[in-house]
Amino acid sequence: MFIELHIIQNFAPSNLNRDDTGNPKEAEFGGVRRARISSQAIKRAIRTEPIFTKATQVEPGVRTRLLARKLTEKLVNAGKPEEEARMVALAFAEAFSGKMDKDRTSVLIYLSPEEIQQMAQTLLDHWDEVLEAVQKLDEKKPDLKHTPLPNLVKDFLKQTRNRTSAPDIALFGRMLADKPELNLDAASQVAHALSTHRVNMEIDFFTAVDDLQREEETGAGMMGVTGYNSATYYRYARIDWNQLVENLDGNKDLARRTVEGFLLAALRAIPTGKQNSFAAQNPPSFALAVTRTDGMSWNLVNAFEKPVRPARDGGYVEPSVQALDAYWQRLVQFYGDEEATPHALNVDGVELNTLADAQQPNVQAWIESILNVLPSA
Numbered sequence: 001m002f003i004e005l006h007i008i009q010n011f012a013p014s015n016l017n018r019d020d021t022g023n024p025k026e027a028e029f030g031g032v033r034r035a036r037i038s039s040q041a042i043k044r045a046i047r048t049e050p051i052f053t054k055a056t057q058v059e060p061g062v063r064t065r066l067l068a069r070k071l072t073e074k075l076v077n078a079g080k081p082e083e084e085a086r087m088v089a090l091a092f093a094e095a096f097s098g099k100m101d102k103d104r105t106s107v108l109i110y111l112s113p114e115e116i117q118q119m120a121q122t123l124l125d126h127w128d129e130v131l132e133a134v135q136k137l138d139e140k141k142p143d144l145k146h147t148p149l150p151n152l153v154k155d156f157l158k159q160t161r162n163r164t165s166a167p168d169i170a171l172f173g174r175m176l177a178d179k180p181e182l183n184l185d186a187a188s189q190v191a192h193a194l195s196t197h198r199v200n201m202e203i204d205f206f207t208a209v210d211d212l213q214r215e216e217e218t219g220a221g222m223m224g225v226t227g228y229n230s231a232t233y234y235r236y237a238r239i240d241w242n243q244l245v246e247n248l249d250g251n252k253d254l255a256r257r258t259v260e261g262f263l264l265a266a267l268r269a270i271p272t273g274k275q276n277s278f279a280a281q282n283p284p285s286f287a288l289a290v291t292r293t294d295g296m297s298w299n300l301v302n303a304f305e306k307p308v309r310p311a312r313d314g315g316y317v318e319p320s321v322q323a324l325d326a327y328w329q330r331l332v333q334f335y336g337d338e339e340a341t342p343h344a345l346n347v348d349g350v351e352l353n354t355l356a357d358a359q360q361p362n363v364q365a366w367i368e369s370i371l372n373v374l375p376s377a
Helices: 039-048 050-056 067-077 082-097 113-125 127-135 149-160 167-172 241-247 252-268 300-304 317-335 363-371
Strands: 002-014 026-029 032-037 062-064 109-111 188-190 193-195 202-208 222-240 286-292 340-346
Touching (some): 002 252, 032 222, 039 188, 067 082, 113 149, 127 149, 167 252, 222 252, 222 317, 252 286, 300 317, 317 340, 340 363
Antiparallel strands (some): 062 109
16 A cells, blocks of 8 residues: 655745755756755655654654764663763774764664664673673774674664664665665655746845944945745655555554654645745645555656646646646546545645545544555554
8 A cells, every 4th residue: 555645835935955055956847947845855854843753652763973972871871881881882883883983973874762772772781791892992993803792783683674663764764885784665755846837046135234333334244145936846755555564563553653643744844944034834735645555656746847827816826736636637537546545635725626525624634534544553
């Protein structure tokens, strides 16, 4: 089973996701420039959105290079001397990641809180032998091969292979080149959000006043420019239910809560780029979830391959929703919809055709209609 999510969301002037020049990301699609928000920015906004943790009832994973610091903290809390705890934690982090940059792993490592606790408990269970071996290491050229650490790492990887306790890791997967045993296939796919219409970036010229500047002096304290745009975006994501259950070690109840958390967070999560300057806190205008039993996926972005034009009285939201509805109708007429069940959330009350009967009155009813289709726990 698969759950697809299609969202139409209009943002006020903003710079939610910047490129290397500090300007809003963009892409060419349908022969014109579009505003873009990267899938990475969207996924981070979802997994850090508080409603995700509330719905799943499980703390999300941690992506960090500071594994040794976190392990040191847990070992100290367990009563171990701080210097010894730091020494053992650094050695374990190196044995685990393969490379270290001072007290940091060379790459980001994505772990659940339970997995980090499991690491700390492993070290506590073998404390005396690990500490003795680590104290004998040459600080300039430590060789971990003759310590218990490599075997402890192998045991940990065997216990966590192909599963996790963190809903966000189960959804978005993880990859560590030096430790392929830790890799986990993502149960979700998230597309870059694209504007449904042509977008040109604009430039804001701004100045700041020096509050202590004397009256006889003129001019601004500083000047600068920042890029921004305003756009109506189409967002797409897909969850593989079977892969999600497998990643969560068969826990269907947690998988259902993860789907609920993902859907709720997707509606609320907004990238944080320059929000203090623009405050573009704009919720979606339309959301379509599709539950399907087959493996055929429909990313509906081609509804906007021909850029949407503003409605007669202005605005891109209404024509974007109607274009999505019309495109869905064409696909259903051609391919059929025996395996697909649509669930629509029409916030602005845009007049719909094919999807009119799929509308739900509010978010809670929308969520329940989706969860009721999923296999029971």
